Amino acid sequence: MHMADALLSPAVGATMWAGSIAAIGYSSKKLKDNIDHKTIPLMGVMGAFIFAAQMINFTIPGTGSSGHLGGGMILAILLGPYAAFIVMASVLIVQALFFADGGLLALGCNIWNLGIYPCFIAYPLLYKPIAGNGHHLRRTSIAAVFGVILALQLGAFSVVLETLFSGKSELPFRSFLLLMQPIHLAIGLVEGIVTAGIVSYVQKARPELLEADSWSRPPDAGVSLKKILIVFAVSAVMTGGALSWFASTHPDGLEWSIEKITGKGELAGEKNGVTRSLQELQEKTAVLPDYNFKSDPKEKAEEQTAPSWPGIEAGTSLSGLVGGAIVLIMIFCVAFGIRLTRKKKT
Amino acid sequence: MSHHIVEFKNVFFSYPDKTEALRDVSFRITHGESVGIIGANGAGKSTLLMHLNGYLMPSSGTINIGDLYLTRQTRQDIRKKVGIVFQNPDDQLFMPTVYEDVAFGPLNLGIDDSMVKQRVEYALNLVNCLDLQNKPPHHLSCGQKSAVAIAAVMAMEPDILAMDEPAANLDPRSRRLLINLLKSFNHSKIIASHDLDLILDVCRRCIIIKNGSVVADGQALEILSDRTLLEENNLELPLSLQKS
Amino acid sequence: MTFDEKYYNIGFLDQLSYKKTFVHGLDARTKLIVTLLFLFTVISFSKYEITALLPFFLYPVLLLTLGDIPPGFILKKVALVSPFAVFIGIFNPILDSTQVTVFNGFAVSAGWISFFSIMLKFMLTVSAALLLVATTSFPGVCHASRQMGIPSLFVSQLLFLYRYIFVLMEETMRMVRARDMRTFDGRGKGLRVFVRIIGILFLRTVERAERVYYAMLSRGFQGDMPILKSAHIKPADIAFALSMGVFLFVCRFYRVPEILGRFAQEVFS
Numbered sequence: 001m002h003m004a005d006a007l008l009s010p011a012v013g014a015t016m017w018a019g020s021i022a023a024i025g026y027s028s029k030k031l032k033d034n035i036d037h038k039t040i041p042l043m044g045v046m047g048a049f050i051f052a053a054q055m056i057n058f059t060i061p062g063t064g065s066s067g068h069l070g071g072g073m074i075l076a077i078l079l080g081p082y083a084a085f086i087v088m089a090s091v092l093i094v095q096a097l098f099f100a101d102g103g104l105l106a107l108g109c110n111i112w113n114l115g116i117y118p119c120f121i122a123y124p125l126l127y128k129p130i131a132g133n134g135h136h137l138r139r140t141s142i143a144a145v146f147g148v149i150l151a152l153q154l155g156a157f158s159v160v161l162e163t164l165f166s167g168k169s170e171l172p173f174r175s176f177l178l179l180m181q182p183i184h185l186a187i188g189l190v191e192g193i194v195t196a197g198i199v200s201y202v203q204k205a206r207p208e209l210l211e212a213d214s215w216s217r218p219p220d221a222g223v224s225l226k227k228i229l230i231v232f233a234v235s236a237v238m239t240g241g242a243l244s245w246f247a248s249t250h251p252d253g254l255e256w257s258i259e260k261i262t263g264k265g266e267l268a269g270e271k272n273g274v275t276r277s278l279q280e281l282q283e284k285t286a287v288l289p290d291y292n293f294k295s296d297p298k299e300k301a302e303e304q305t306a307p308s309w310p311g312i313e314a315g316t317s318l319s320g321l322v323g324g325a326i327v328l329i330m331i332f333c334v335a336f337g338i339r340l341t342r343k344k345k346t
Numbered sequence: 347m348s349h350h351i352v353e354f355k356n357v358f359f360s361y362p363d364k365t366e367a368l369r370d371v372s373f374r375i376t377h378g379e380s381v382g383i384i385g386a387n388g389a390g391k392s393t394l395l396m397h398l399n400g401y402l403m404p405s406s407g408t409i410n411i412g413d414l415y416l417t418r419q420t421r422q423d424i425r426k427k428v429g430i431v432f433q434n435p436d437d438q439l440f441m442p443t444v445y446e447d448v449a450f451g452p453l454n455l456g457i458d459d460s461m462v463k464q465r466v467e468y469a470l471n472l473v474n475c476l477d478l479q480n481k482p483p484h485h486l487s488c489g490q491k492s493a494v495a496i497a498a499v500m501a502m503e504p505d506i507l508a509m510d511e512p513a514a515n516l517d518p519r520s521r522r523l524l525i526n527l528l529k530s531f532n533h534s535k536i537i538a539s540h541d542l543d544l545i546l547d548v549c550r551r552c553i554i555i556k557n558g559s560v561v562a563d564g565q566a567l568e569i570l571s572d573r574t575l576l577e578e579n580n581l582e583l584p585l586s587l588q589k590s
Numbered sequence: 591m592t593f594d595e596k597y598y599n600i601g602f603l604d605q606l607s608y609k610k611t612f613v614h615g616l617d618a619r620t621k622l623i624v625t626l627l628f629l630f631t632v633i634s635f636s637k638y639e640i641t642a643l644l645p646f647f648l649y650p651v652l653l654l655t656l657g658d659i660p661p662g663f664i665l666k667k668v669a670l671v672s673p674f675a676v677f678i679g680i681f682n683p684i685l686d687s688t689q690v691t692v693f694n695g696f697a698v699s700a701g702w703i704s705f706f707s708i709m710l711k712f713m714l715t716v717s718a719a720l721l722l723v724a725t726t727s728f729p730g731v732c733h734a735s736r737q738m739g740i741p742s743l744f745v746s747q748l749l750f751l752y753r754y755i756f757v758l759m760e761e762t763m764r765m766v767r768a769r770d771m772r773t774f775d776g777r778g779k780g781l782r783v784f785v786r787i788i789g790i791l792f793l794r795t796v797e798r799a800e801r802v803y804y805a806m807l808s809r810g811f812q813g814d815m816p817i818l819k820s821a822h823i824k825p826a827d828i829a830f831a832l833s834m835g836v837f838l839f840v841c842r843f844y845r846v847p848e849i850l851g852r853f854a855q856e857v858f859s
Contacts, residue, residue, distance in 0.1 A: 005719075006675050006712035010634045021740075028741035037813045040743065041440065041806065042799040044750020049795040051755055052762040053788055055596050069788070078792075090748045094755065097723045097731065098600050100671050100716040105629045163678070168637045168708060171681040194785055201789030209796065323851025324641035331648050338655035399808050422812070430808050436757050437801040442729035442749050446818065454810030459819055481608070482729070484756040502809060 002110050003159050005103025009166035016162065017108030023116060024089055027082040039083060047087045050075065051094060070187075072118025073148045074195045077127065078202070078209065081119040088115040113158045118151035126150050137200050144199060145192030152188035156180040350377040350412055350427075350505045350534050352398070357407035359393060359558075367393040368404070369558040375551075380528075380535040382545030382566055385555035386580035391510070391538040394555065398508050398536070399428045412505060426455065429504030433511040435491035439483035444475070444494050447483065451502035469501035470494075473527065489520030496527070508536040513544055542584035546570050554579055593766050597759050599667075603720070604756075606659055607727035612826075613657040618726050618734035620827040624649075624834045625722045631838045632714045637704045641847040643711065649834070650717040657725040664724075668716045672709075679708040728752045737820060746815040754798075762791060 005013075031039065050071040071091065075084035089111045095101040102110045130143035160176045163169050169176075202209055352375040359368035367390050375381050383391050396402040397409055400421035409416040412427045432438055441447040448469055452462045470476040473493040483491060492512065499507065512528075513521045521544070528535065528548045539545055545552060545566060552569040554562040556579050562569055569575065570584050582588075607614075613621075628649055635643060654661055683701035723731065729749060736745040765787050773783075840846065 002674070004675050004678075004712065005629060005633055005715035006708045007678060008633055010630055013630075013633065024744055025741055028743045032741075032743050037811070038799070038803045040747050040815065041750050041802045042796070044747040045754045045758070045795055045799040045802065047747070047751035048754035048758040049791060051751070052758040053791065055593050055759070056762065056766055056784065056787065086744055086747065087751075090744070090751050093748065094728070094751060096719060097728060098603055099596075100667060100720050103629065103715045104626070104719045104722070105633060105715070168704070169678055169682060171678060172685070175681075190781075194781060194788070197781070197785035198789050198792065201785065202792065205789070205793055206796070319848045319851035319855060321641060321847075321851065322854055323845075323847030323849065324644045326850045326854060327641075327644045327847050328647070331645075331651050334648065335651045335655045338652075342655070342658065396804075401804055401807060422810070425808060425810055432801070432805060434801070437798065438805040440750060440753055440802050440805065442732075442753055449818065450806075450811075450816060451809035453816030453818070454812065482604075483753065485605070485608070498809065 002102030003106040003113070003162055005106045007163050007166055007168050008103070008106050008109070009168065010105075012162050012166045013105040013108060015108075016112050017105070020089065020108045020111040020115070023085065023112070023120075027085050030082045031086070035083075043079065043083050043087050044090075046075065046079065047090045047094075050087065051091050054091070069194060070114065070118075070148075070152070070191050072114055072151060073122060073127065073144065073191070074198055076119045076123035077144070077195070077199055081123055084123070085115045085119040088119065109158070109162050113155040113162075117154040117158075118148070121154065122147040122151035135203075137203070140199050140203075141193075141196035144196035145189065148192035148195055149185060149188035152184040152191070153181060156184040351375065351410065352412075352506060352534065352536070353408075353410040354394075354397075355408045355410070357397065357404045357409060359397065359402060359405050367558050368397075371407070371555075371558070371560055373553060373560060373563055375534060375536065378532060378534055379551060380549040381537070382549035382552045383536060383538040383555060384540070384542065384545060384552060384579075384581060389555045389579075390558040391555055393558075395430060395508055395510050395536070395538055398506070399425045399430055426502065427504055428506045428508060429499035429502055431495055431499050431507070431509045431512060433514050435488070435495040435515075436483070438495045438498060439491060442482055443479070444470070444481055444483065444486070445479040447494065448479075448498045448501045451498060455502060465501045465503070469497040472500055473497045474523075488515045489517060489523070492516060492520065492524065493527075496524075504533065506534045506536065507531065508538075510538050511541075512537065512539065513541050540581075542570055542576075542581065543586050546584050546586065554581075593763055597763060600759075601756070602663065603724055604728070606657075606663075606724045607730075609658055611657050611725075613653055613725045614727075615826075616725075616830055617821065617823055617827045618730035619737060620823070620831050621722060621726050622731060622734045622738070624831055625718050627835070627838055628718050629715050631842050632711055632718075634842070635707070635711070637707055638700065639707050640703060640710065642841070642845055643707070643714065645841045645846045646714050648837070650714065650721055653721040653725055654717075657721070659721065659724050664717055664720055667720055668713055671716060672712065675708060675712040679705045679712075682708070733820065736817075742815070742817070750802075757798075758791075758795065761794065762787075765791065 050069075053069050054071065056069075072084065072088050075087050078084075079087065092102075092107060092110050092114060096104055096107045096110070127143045127147035130146070131140040157177070157180070160173065160180055163171065163176065164173050199210070354371050354373050357368055357371040358366070360366045371390075371394065383394065385391055393402065397404060397416070398411070400416050400418075403416065403418070411424050414420045414424055414427075416424060439447045441450055445466060448466045449462050452465045457465065466479070467476060470479060473496055475490060475493050475497060478486065478490060478494065483494070486494065492515065496512075513524055516524060521541075525544055525547050528537075535549065537545060537549060549566045552562070552564065552566040553560055554569065554575070561579070562575060571587060573583050576582055628646070632643065632646055650664075653659070654664060682705040683699055685701060688700045726734075729752065732745050732748050732752070736742060769783060769787065
């Protein structure tokens with residue numbers, strides 16, 4: 001599932017963007033040094049293919065509902081992890097811009113969730129070791145299914161975390177988790193089967209495309225285990241570190257965070273803790289630290305006052321509403337005026 | 347003026363899977379000649395064309411293009427002399443706008459931006475597509491795409507123009523425009539096509555390829571009036587020569 | 591949306607992006623930066639903010655009208671992607687029922703307020719993103735990104751992707767149509783056929799990529815994509831950027847609707 005701008009906070013959005021851009025830069029550099037020239041048009045055309053393929057619906061056996069392909073894993077198998085990541089990022093960018101699928105700021109999250117996990121974690125750590133050189137159909141199928149399931153589980157979990165840390169949704173962590181993970185387990189199963197099917201088809205039709213030294217693989221085919229462990233460790237630290245921040249300020253850990261999100265009474269004081277943690281996070285990772293600082297005290301003040309006191313600063317006081325109506329009318333007049341002048345011109 | 351000579355001498359070529367595609371192909375095309383290459387499907391026409399700019403290298407024999415023998419080292423220079431236009435314009439217009447597509451070749455030649463602009467405008471004017479320059483290729487019609495594909499090659503100012511099925515996707519009017527355009531070029535022209543009437547109209551000379559070998563090489567009018575010869579090669583008389 | 595609908599949808603937005611209006615003529619970098627600032631500002635509001643978000647609608651409305659984009663089209667697209675936001679957002683009123691007095695004794699649960707806030711932010715961010723492409727063209731956005739530091743290799747292949755999306759969608763559409771014409775009662779639309787179609791399309795894609803590469807080689811490609819020099823920033827760009835910047839700043843840090851509202855109340859009382 002894609003993350004949306006409306007549920008995102010600037011801190012989380014900026015963090016994920018930073019991560020995704022770093023990954024894009026790193027992959028680009030890796031490819032540039034090792035690649036065959038053929039690969040640039042190949043990646044672009046392959047991206048267009050994935051994009052088009054994602055638009056085909058197929059019925060899922062047994063359920064009658066329809067599904068569609070994600071693509072990260074099949075790309076990794078066919079192009080190698082770096083090229084696959086770049087292609088996935090590109091496809092997501094086009095979807096964000098043309099379909100408004102997930103916003104532009106949430107794009108950073110989506111590139112990470114749908115690109116990093118299949119290409120840099122599931123593929124090298126799960127698929128490659130099981131499937132080996134891809135000659136045994138059963139092995140590749142099992143590897144594909146498990147790889148895709150892992151990638152989607154990690155992706156779904158990340159969406160939950162990103163929503164949680166953004167603090168715009170009231171959805172409790174546990175409930176959201178229980179919602180997302182099983183759904184993506186089912187989706188992962190289907191996509192894994194589809195991936196395995198495609199791999200076996202290509203294996204029969206043009207097996208040389210799957211060979212380790214085909215056009216798009218860097219000579220050191222596959223990513224070194226050390227680097228993968230680093231990526232894994234970083235991901236683990238990010239998620240673990242963030243969670244432990246919560247834990248350190250509130251010994252109850254997850255229970256506390258659930259209570260906090262469902263808006264129970266003891267909110268005011270605890271919110272201070274949350275915003276303090278978020279502020280620390282923003283300090284360390286923000287792209288525009290000054291900007292975040294300015295908005296932060298405002299956020300703190302509003303969140304403090306909102307649930308506890310009447311006549312709040314949510315702008316829902318009478319003057320706010322009246323002014324809001326005036327603003328909307330003004331905007332409408334501007335629009336109308338512009339259209340009139342355009343019509344007169346043509 | 348030996349710059350524009352194309353000479354194949356005893357060229358053999360086999361694909362990696364061992365199929366022999368060209369067998370002992372020899373011919374000589376001089377400056378300004380217009381030659382049609384015809385033959386059945388799979389005879390080897392496209393393979394032959396792919397040797398003209400070194401995309402494929404002969405397994406044995408020599409290819410001489412404008413004073414340069416074709417080798418891995420001379421390939422790049424040969425590509426400056428030979429412009430090839432392929433069957434499917436979508437495969438050749440790969441940049442986001444027409445201007446960028448036509449500028450691609452000159453930019454790769456190292457020409458500076460202002461000269462590039464001149465070349466692009468010249469080439470687009472040649473095919474009457476100057477007003478399309480800021481459009482993306484997928485907004486063009488088939489005929490327009492074919493025209494722009496030609497412009498993209500012409501912008502490099504090649505000495506020799508080779509084309510593979512140039513009129514395949516064109517409607518009658520676009521096809522006629524293309525024929526008139528080709529007739530106006532003074533370059534050496536090598537055109538592979540099934541459209542025998544086009545060949546008759548544009549080319550003075552004609553070569554028939556069968557199973558990778560040259561089975562006929564002579565005046566286009568002679569060859570294209572020889573019904574028996576044509577039918578032996580899965581072809582037939584051009585429509586304009588058939589009895590009505 | 592069916593495949594056909596999606597195809598025409600993208601095609602329509604793509605057509606819009608090549609119009610010639612004042613907004614389309616602005617430098618792509620300007621629009622990209624302003625849009626990103628806009629998005630950032632909007633989502634930086636707290637989760638209970640409503641009226642302060644309203645002035646922000648000016649930006650998409652301006653782009654829409656000056657850029658000659660049919661508003662119905664944008665609204666339809668926003669509506670189409672809204673289910674996800676609604677689905678997640680609707681839990682807010684369900685779970686957060688602390689009562690909050692809006693004004694004069696009229697009380698509403700805070701959950702509804704945050705839900706509404708989410709929906710407003712959603713409409714603003716989605717329309718701004720769509721209008722970016724609608725007024726700039728996808729290649730424009732790509733070139734702007736490259737100038738701002740995104741790796742060249744990435745941008746080049748992104749441009750190829752864009753170029754071939756329509757070609758590949760047409761190819762895919764033909765196969766899907768062929769499939770659909772021969773399926774009855776949903777039989778034949780299952781996984782097996784899907785995998786077959788994808789497999790064939792994949793191989794065709796590889797072959798096409800090889801032909802494109804051949805065409806590039808034939809025109810002198812030696813490994814680096816040539817880049818045309820970009821246009822200069824014009825005074826109009828600077829004016830646009832500055833005025834938008836001021837607008838965003840003012841609307842973010844001053845409660846414009848409340849100021850206007852109080853002013854109106856004073857005038858009329």
